[in-house]
Amino acid sequence: MNRKLLDLWVGFFVAVGFAAILFLALRVGNVSSANFAETYRLSAKFDNIGGLKVRGPVKSAGVVVGRVVEIAFDAQNYEAVVTMTIDGRYHFPRDTFASILTAGLLGEQYIGLDAGGDEKMLQPGEVFAKTQSAVVLEKLIGQFMFNKASETPASK
Amino acid sequence: MRDGALAFVAGMIRGIGHRVNDALQTLGFAARFFMMILVYSGQSFRRLHLTLREIYFSGFQSLLIILVSGLFIGMVLGMQGYETLQRYGSSEALGVLVALSLTRELGPVVSALLFASRAGSSITAEIGLMKATEQLTAMDMMAVNPIARVVAPRFWGGVLSMPLLAALFSAIGVFGGYLVGVVLIGVDQGAFWSQMQGSVDFELDVLNGIIKSFVFGVAVSLIAVFEGYDAVPTAEGVSSSIKRTVVYSALAILALDLVLTSFMFRGI
Incomplete structure (x- = not known):
């Protein structure tokens, strides 16, 4: 597999994963008002x-x-x-x-x-x-x- | 006659001893293997694209099954939770129920189980077949360390993918609960989100869930690479290694979950 394409998909995966953590922190857990x-x-x-x-x-x-x-x-x-x-x-x-x-x-x-x-x-x-x-x-x-x-x- | 009975009993005792001996030896080898992976990790990180490739194969390619399962589990939680909560007149707490059960338990555990059967089994098959076709030995002959070249990237690929997959699972599950609870059944949208935000704590619930999934990632990846590396190099041996990966991973995930939960959520 082309290395550039591979990096792209891995980058996409990591970005989506961190977006999910952010969603859990801000929308589900409301980190801002708790602290x-x-x-x-x-x-x-x-x-x-x-x-x-x-x-x-x-x-x-x-x-x-x-x-x-x-x-x-x-x-x-x-x-x-x-x-x-x-x-x-x-x-x-x-x-x-x-x-x-x-x-x-x-x-x-x-x-x-x-x-x-x-x-x-x-x-x-x-x-x-x-x-x-x-x-x-x-x-x-x-x-x-x-x-x-x-x-x-x-x-x- | 007496000699026969005595020999039978002696044989049985020998059999038990043999099994215990074997199990302990495998455990010792697994521990040594784990240390070897850690030692050679630095060497394998110098060629980072190997690990990235494994993140692609075990992480990215598991996205679809994780997202679809998470959505379905969130929707089922929404239906069942509403069914129970509305009996007590507190259907607004549906968001709390869905979010807490997903971030604390279902997200890390179910995504780890899916990951073990989707990615863990394929890692075991790959390494086991490499061993059966003597590719690992060939690497050794060429002074390429098979642990640094083959095993460590797969291990770290799994460990790094797991928390992200679990977070995605929880997030899409909450969305599924929202779809069923708010859009389909008609729970008040404001109460759904605000009660959820009031009860879900970032450190206690979200962060502990991520820690859990990280631990599960280490356990599943270690079992998968070890079973592949330890496989008997025949078709039958590889197939029973894959079976062991799935069974041991599931048991390890559930047992570790009990231990971690009792540490994290004591009486709060």
């Missing part, structure tokens, strides 16, 4: 993180502003310590409220940030002062049934 250019770390302590996972999203006003990078257990206070990286473009006030929320009724869990009114911003490495744990469905149902049971005799 923030510059990030800083913040952490928060929760009594219960429910089903939160590492790499879960951190959202503020519904927009993804960061990712959970580490979940550890604090054996002194029996709390979960969640470390997250936040996009370097965004800064949050000191009294920002971090809560664990669920997307939809049974969807994945994420950290929601509700910005407060403090003038001072959280510095890299600092800890959220105000947090709210995940809602555990079983506890909620148990509470509801308990309340129902206790109010039935009174209404009669």
Whole structure:
């Protein structure tokens, strides 16, 4: 086989292969929004993180502003310590409220940030002062049934 | 009578020992052969067109079967995935299902299986026949190293083609899922792509899939060139070598997939 023609076809094959990888990266995997250019770390302590996972999203006003990078257990206070990286473009006030929320009724869990009114911003490495744990469905149902049971005799 | 029974048992034990011995010897030779390929790779890369020629034969010529199979598998995934997902009212997640199953598992594994039967078997046949017709010996006589001249280019041709073929398989499979899910069935196009982009991670899913296919490429190519080189130089020997290439490649791909998956996707 002619060597020039051979090179042409091999070049075509390699180009198509790399185009496929590019397609997987940009169109299927969306590499651009998954990585923030510059990030800083913040952490928060929760009594219960429910089903939160590492790499879960951190959202503020519904927009993804960061990712959970580490979940550890604090054996002194029996709390979960969640470390997250936040996009370097965004800064949050000191009294920002971090809560664990669920997307939809049974969807994945994420950290929601509700910005407060403090003038001072959280510095890299600092800890959220105000947090709210995940809602555990079983506890909620148990509470509801308990309340129902206790109010039935009174209404009669 | 007693002597006869004793001799039968002794013969059986000898048979087992012989087989184990043979298997270990082949394994040792395969390891040595792999090292030899790596050592002589530099020598064969100096004549790069040999490797390019093999990329053409095993990579480019496998394009058609890879693309057509990928399209069909993506379409089947689209149909089956929709069938299951719509029961739970989450048919928008079809894109996620198609893309994740293709990039993580089906793309690398199925394309490697196809590659083993399409390109691996032909490499084994080629090298085995070269050995049967004493071309390899002739090369040795002319002070041309057959490993550098014949084996290493075929090995690297397979190793380099495999990740590209797997990526193409996944990409065309996602397109097939899109065709069935969005164009044919009517899943919302925006949700299909955006949910897919939200859940497929480049490093975790796409890159790990490429790493997998690279490992499969090494395994399939090594098995193919080794079985050809190790073939008994007769028509029967070459044919059983080709059979072994396909069987061992399939087993190696699936076993390696289990190992790699358990390393890559632990509990996430």
